[in-house]
Amino acid sequence: MLDLRVIRDDPDRVRASQRARGEPPEFVDQLLSADRGRRESLAEFERLRAEQKALGRQIPSAQGDEKRALLDKARHLGTAVKAAEAAADGAQQIFDHAALQLANVVEDGVPAGGEENYVVLREVGERPDLAQPRDHLELGEALRAIDVARGAKVSGSRFYFLTGFGAQLDIGILSLAMAKAISEGFVPVIPPTMVRPEIMGGTGFLGAHAEEVYRVESDDLYLVGTSEVALAGYHAEEIIDLSGGPLRYAGWSACYRREAGSHGRDTRGIIRVHQFHKVEMFSYCRLEDAADEHQRLLAWEEDMLGALELPYRVIDVAAGDLGMSAARKFDCEAWLPSQQRWMEVTSASNCTTFQARRLGVRERTENGTRHVATLNGTLGTTRWIVALLENHQQADGSVRVPPALRPYLGGRDILEPVA
């Protein structure tokens, strides 16, 4: 949800943002119109209600004819109040509907256009020089680390077993990420992975991405696609204290995605799966600090990629590919030797006050309260195994382990195929 004042003060900026995203600019005018309607009907209701209350104070002390006359008047007023209240509720609903369909206003500098219109900010690390690169599944199967056949047998396509080195790599990457987060001052969190509808909606995932989300119908809960959801909901409806700087949480969780719109895409291996693990950074900070915090999240992601010695590039995601909540998004993409392309491994979003508005997360100021900014970024996922295996593979099918991960693999510096 957007700040109404921003829309009232500068509707052209919001229209421009909508255009950059490829969303209808008319939404802005629908919202402004709904806002006027809401205020008018609310004013009428409040006027009648005040009249009713004043009348109600006279009734207890009145006697006889006077009392009967007052009661008669009060009955008519009561009917009018009910009607006005219903009208106000209706106008509010129209307003809420209009407000919820507007995406966040993009930050200045975000590239316009769709998925293909990203801007590459930098490229870091050496791409491996491999004559015949094996892909991650071939490597993973030889190492007895990844088993997609049995995953499919037990749970269907896009499910997998991680065994042996595979399980150790997953735990190792996540543990390293968690250690990194803790050393940077994040509070480590194991959050729930099933959440209520209002939390899922509050984070902006029930809009265009509703089809991506698993719903447990029998209990009206949603499975989260990222711990961002639970971490954003953590302080929902709260007034938090940011006087000591941003509140930072690092969530470790399973993540669930239906991948409904991606049939036929990344079907091989574990690049695109229904269930994986992720360590996610989440920050609550003041709006004026959000852009700086965004850069910090990105820097910590790059530290992790550096520790795993992965070649990557950083892209500034274009407006049309931001998702509803983000005002700006930086993705890190690791090199994928088998496909000679880049693959998203992290995503850092600045959601400004968009999520906080929907979830009611505020801070106290001298003049009341105001909504805070929320940001999130990936510090490690199961998918990183893909980049790790492929980039560190050697000609004989073994895989070199970067020093940072060795403690999690029994000190091994090389993973050898199992005969």
Next chain:
RNA sequence: GGAGGCGUCGCCUAGUCCGGUUUAUGGCGCCCGCCUGCUAAGCGGGUUGAGGCUCACACCUCUCGCGGGUUCAAAUCCCGCCGCCUCCGCCA
């Protein structure tokens, strides 16, 4: 799954049986002022949040876990739901 208890403006708390003089009581904490060698005490005032209208002050509406209902009028009566606690049952 069954039985019972609880949910009031930071914390505690009065009010709910029996609807209206409640503009939700009092205490603690906190903020401002007075007093004062300093501090404490004392005195006075303020202190939920959201929205509307305002240059601003003021004022108005909503908010007693949430949502409905009854009524001229609901913290209070009725229905549904949610959360927490205790006990019982069942089960990983």
